[in-house]
Amino acid sequence: xxxxxxxxxxxxxxxxxxxxxxxxxxxxxxxxxxxxxxxxxxxxxxxxxxxxxxxxxxxxxxxxxxxxxxxxxxxxxxxxxxxxxxxxxxxxxxxxxxxxxxxxxxxxxxxxxxxxxxxxxxxxxxxxxxxxxxxxxxxxxxxxxxxxxxxxxxxxxxxxxxxxxxxxxxxxxxxxxxxxxxxxxxxxxxxxxxxxxxxxxxxxxxxxxxxxxxxxxxxxxxxxxxxxxxxxxxxxxxxxx
Amino acid sequence: xxxxxxxxxxxxxxxxxxxxxxxxxxxxxxxxxxxxxxxxxxxxxxxxxxxxxxxxxxxxxxxxxxxxxxxxxxxxxxxxxxxxxxxxxxxxxxxxxxxxxxxxxxxxxxxxxxxxxxxxxxxxxxxx
Numbered sequence: 001x002x003x004x005x006x007x008x009x010x011x012x013x014x015x016x017x018x019x020x021x022x023x024x025x026x027x028x029x030x031x032x033x034x035x036x037x038x039x040x041x042x043x044x045x046x047x048x049x050x051x052x053x054x055x056x057x058x059x060x061x062x063x064x065x066x067x068x069x070x071x072x073x074x075x076x077x078x079x080x081x082x083x084x085x086x087x088x089x090x091x092x093x094x095x096x097x098x099x100x101x102x103x104x105x106x107x108x109x110x111x112x113x114x115x116x117x118x119x120x121x122x123x124x125x126x127x128x129x130x131x132x133x134x135x136x137x138x139x140x141x142x143x144x145x146x147x148x149x150x151x152x153x154x155x156x157x158x159x160x161x162x163x164x165x166x167x168x169x170x171x172x173x174x175x176x177x178x179x180x181x182x183x184x185x186x187x188x189x190x191x192x193x194x195x196x197x198x199x200x201x202x203x204x205x206x207x208x209x210x211x212x213x214x215x216x217x218x219x220x221x222x223x224x225x226x227x228x229x230x231x232x233x234x235x236x237x238x239x240x241x
Numbered sequence: 242x243x244x245x246x247x248x249x250x251x252x253x254x255x256x257x258x259x260x261x262x263x264x265x266x267x268x269x270x271x272x273x274x275x276x277x278x279x280x281x282x283x284x285x286x287x288x289x290x291x292x293x294x295x296x297x298x299x300x301x302x303x304x305x306x307x308x309x310x311x312x313x314x315x316x317x318x319x320x321x322x323x324x325x326x327x328x329x330x331x332x333x334x335x336x337x338x339x340x341x342x343x344x345x346x347x348x349x350x351x352x353x354x355x356x357x358x359x360x361x362x363x364x365x366x367x368x369x
Contacts, residue, residue: 029305048304052311066316073309080306082249084270086296088277104350108343116339123334127327137331141339144307149268159313168336185344194344198336234266
């Protein structure tokens, strides 16, 4: 075996190992963060999209199939669970600002959960989407880790649920402030809450750049909505299917 | 950091236990979040608490954690193309319905109870 071939084999072997695949994932994410900083935090420049594109290309070129990548990257995806638990912290931070808004907030988020789950399923069904796709679309308003877990327990496709949640977050980040103004919602608490409840963290980060109160309530909306959707989904599933 | 992460994993473990014992189809981590929230309220945890610091660090890079799940989309591109219309309509339609439901319900109830509305001038259009 000649030396060039020997080096090349070594490179491929390391790149295909869990270590190499995790390095590629982190590298893609850092590239995404760099791009986000370069574009001044544009809503389309989400590090997760860049990372997914980089990893998707890399595993195709390296001829690593998806289940193998998924296994190798367990070290990263494992932390989704603890991160979901950690969402209690932003909730805790905002809990003091709530005087006089608790009941409107809880009822509104509950309504939002029912409407967005039922809406997603019924629209998809009316347009001919199959059962699995309906179950995948149902939890998309929840924050991505919760949407993944819910799609899984409901019999949907978790990776697609993640993609849907990310996409709707980006759409919200681009359009939500203008849409809310069109709807004549002028209360900053309600504006933030609504965006967080239906478009989670990516939408919330846009609201935070608009205004601090809107950002705080978007964070709150995201946490409560994840909870509300988790509770409502099993019940709605009995009615919808 | 490790102390805070131990707390987070502890709450997740409790959440998983509760979900299995009560037999509800809710992710264990979500129940863990509830338990963690109750704990934070009870202890009046400040920004310097280990649990709060670990959570903040983890949440700052939440996006990284769903890259492995997101990469799976590559395997479903054919599905996405075949069902592009129902998917797009369902995503956008239910998003708008949900947004309207939350915002209008909140504002309506606030008016109903006559609570002071935090009605800051929104200046007609959004600031860039």
